Amino acid sequence: MSSDEQKILTKPEPDYIACDKCHLSPLCSPVTVGAHAYDFTGKMVNRRHYFKRGEMIFKQGDKAELIFAISAGSLKLTAHVKDNDRVIDFRIPGELIDVCSLNEGSYAYSAQALEDIYLCEIGKETLNDIASQIPEVQGRLMKVVSQELINIQKSSMLMHGNINSEEKIAAFILNLAWRYKNSGYSYTRFKLSMTRTDIADFLGLSKETVIRLFKKLQNSKLIQIEGKSIRINSVDALQHFVGIKLISS
Numbered sequence: 001m002s003s004d005e006q007k008i009l010t011k012p013e014p015d016y017i018a019c020d021k022c023h024l025s026p027l028c029s030p031v032t033v034g035a036h037a038y039d040f041t042g043k044m045v046n047r048r049h050y051f052k053r054g055e056m057i058f059k060q061g062d063k064a065e066l067i068f069a070i071s072a073g074s075l076k077l078t079a080h081v082k083d084n085d086r087v088i089d090f091r092i093p094g095e096l097i098d099v100c101s102l103n104e105g106s107y108a109y110s111a112q113a114l115e116d117i118y119l120c121e122i123g124k125e126t127l128n129d130i131a132s133q134i135p136e137v138q139g140r141l142m143k144v145v146s147q148e149l150i151n152i153q154k155s156s157m158l159m160h161g162n163i164n165s166e167e168k169i170a171a172f173i174l175n176l177a178w179r180y181k182n183s184g185y186s187y188t189r190f191k192l193s194m195t196r197t198d199i200a201d202f203l204g205l206s207k208e209t210v211i212r213l214f215k216k217l218q219n220s221k222l223i224q225i226e227g228k229s230i231r232i233n234s235v236d237a238l239q240h241f242v243g244i245k246l247i248s249s
Helices: 003-009 124-133 135-159 165-182 196-203 207-219 235-242
Strands: 031-033 036-038 045-051 056-058 066-072 075-081 084-091 110-113 117-123 189-191 223-226 229-232
Touching (some): 045 066, 066 124, 084 196, 165 189, 207 223
Antiparallel strands (some): 031 036, 066 117, 189 229, 223 229
16 A cells, blocks of 8 residues: 555544643642642543434433533534524534533533534532532532633623624634634634534524625635635634634734
8 A cells, every 4th residue: 555545544533632721621730638639630520432424412302411521523413493403502522412401300401512523521429429529629620610601601692692703703703713712722723613504503694795795705815614614804803803802913
């Protein structure tokens, strides 16, 4: 087999997030109890579980036994509302899924891989058992949940303010940029793994409107679309357009 053929057959290494940038990292770090340090990661975390593009991670109503952290890739969250499945959010590397519902018996939404994805999984029962015995783990867990709630609140405030359709698209881009920055990735150039249809569903717009407004923002020199990638030409200009200062230069 030639070297070129080998390159084609060899799957590229995923762009894994650095562990210290993952929102789950406080729970994965060793815990000091007295004079001893304990590492519970092996007991709690199943690292980098692979799912194929389009595969369901879990479905709405399934028994909620796991919390997930995205190690590489991205996914979308959907909920069945009035006989339709609606896109309610997206998740990118470093972000968590279902950490805010530790005591819920079932998942309130479905999660589907937008691309090949790797997830770290942590059992809720195991986490709760360890947290109930080790005060430091309990404190770390509360900190993780609190931070996740703050992140969700910030995203919600940005995305659901009193803004027009063009500002919604700009706010959507800015929101992703802020989240990529928090995860240690480039926030001026990143991949849009979701389809225009998914974006339209999430924002409550038509697909045609989303396509038109992306082009309008590009013609205004605020962004540059390159296939599935997007480049923000000026974060400050985009923030001025949306009317919010979310990212500090």
